[in-house]
Amino acid sequence: MSSSVLIAAPPERVWMLVDDASHWSKWSGVVDEVWKTPNCLDWQLGHKLGFRLLMARKKVPFNVTVTRYEMGKTIEWSSKKFSITAVRSISIEPEGTGCRVVDQKVFSSTLLPIRLAYPRRLIRVMTERWLGDMKKTAEMSS
Helix, strand or coil, rough: EEEEEEECCCCCHHHHHCHHHHHHHHHHCCEEEECCCCCCCCCCCCCCEEEEEEEEEEEEEEEEEEEEEECCCCCEEEEECCCEEEEEEEEEECCCEEEEEEEEEECCCCCCHHHHHHHHHHHHHHHHHHHHHHHHHHHHHH
16 A cells, blocks of 8 residues: 655655654644654664554554664554554655655555455545645645
């Protein structure tokens, strides 16, 4: 699953929103809380952090492990919940005077058929809201 948004703000400004996980809940209506966040600009492979997302009016916790980090470009993490492994990457690509943020998610399970086991529509709506909140926040600072 992949979603993206074009943001009329410098990539560096957008990257700071993504990179500073301790403030996600301040600008995103999808994120309720974040814990064990890395220091800004100090993500490390293997770092474990957690966050609680608002999913269908329920607060659902996730614990994730950082699997890739390219400063200013990409953050990727993986998690496992209910035998489903999820890998999420958030990438920022310069485009014109702004940038495009691409949010990709890959789900897999050896036990459950993925098409039936996760709420694809709900995840799509949450992702679009996350990206929309990011766009609004970054562009307000322009």
